Amino acid sequence: MSDEFFMREALSMARAAECLGEVPVGAVVVFNGAIVGRGFNSPIGESDPTAHAEIAALRDAARNLENYRLPGCELFVTLEPCAMCAGAIMHARISRVVYGARDPKTGVHGSVVDLFGVERLNHHAQVEGGVLAAECSDMLSQFFAERRKKNP
Numbered sequence: 001m002s003d004e005f006f007m008r009e010a011l012s013m014a015r016a017a018e019c020l021g022e023v024p025v026g027a028v029v030v031f032n033g034a035i036v037g038r039g040f041n042s043p044i045g046e047s048d049p050t051a052h053a054e055i056a057a058l059r060d061a062a063r064n065l066e067n068y069r070l071p072g073c074e075l076f077v078t079l080e081p082c083a084m085c086a087g088a089i090m091h092a093r094i095s096r097v098v099y100g101a102r103d104p105k106t107g108v109h110g111s112v113v114d115l116f117g118v119e120r121l122n123h124h125a126q127v128e129g130g131v132l133a134a135e136c137s138d139m140l141s142q143f144f145a146e147r148r149k150k151n152p
Contacts, residue, residue, distance in 0.1 A: 001033055003098050006076040007132045010100070013040040013053065014078045014139055020045055024139050027053040027077040029061035029070065029094075036073070037061025053077055054085040058092050069093045078136040080107030080129060086115045089125055096126045100136025 006028055013026025017040035029037030039056025043049055054077050062068050074096040075089060080103040089097060097116070099109070108115040109127050116127045 001030075003076070003128075003131045006030055006035070006074075007078070007098065007100055007136070009035060009038075010053075010076045010078050011132065011135060011139065013038055013057075014136075017041045017053070018139070018143055024143050025053040025077065025079045027057035027075060029057045030074045030076065031061070031065065031070070031072060036064045050084065052082065052085050053079075054081055055088055058088055058094075062092070071095060074098065075125075076131075078132075079103050079140065080109050080111055082106040083108050083113075083115060090115075090121060090123045093123055094125050097128070098131050099127075099129050100132050101140060102129060102133070102137075 009028045010026040014024040017026060018024035022041045022044055025041040027039045028035045037057040037060035039053045039060055041053050043051040061070055061073060070092045073094050075094050076098045078100045080099045086108045102111050104111050106112060109129055116125060
């Protein structure tokens with residue numbers, strides 16, 4: 001399976017969030033080539049500021065693997081992680097993060113800061129951005145354009 005395959009699965013999760021009126025961000029956790037966790041943004045519906053796609057996917061994977069640590073797992077997410085999600089990714093010991101679109105407002109893989117590159121932190125994931133970036137970015141842009149039309 002390729003990075004593009006798993007990013008398409010994350011995009012599917014983002015569409016689920018969009019159907020619920022949430023910002024369309026989706027994520028999947030992969031272990032040994034199989035999806036073990038899925039999640040999408042749901043802070044509005046859950047009244048929970050921590051209900052980001054990455055957090056939901058990490059929680060799902062941890063339950064499925066029966067371990068709060070997820071070594072050897074990869075996280076695919078449609079948007080560059082924020083600081084909260086980067087912290088959770090590091091605590092979970094995710095080995096690799098692959099994201100689609102950059103987030104110039106809250107992204108922490110170089111868009112605002114690079115938390116993944118801080119040497120003093122005790123865990124470092126390999127991070128790659130830009131996988132299906134146009135599709136991920138377009139989904140977010142269309143979502144916010146529609147919101148602006150409804151609420152000028």
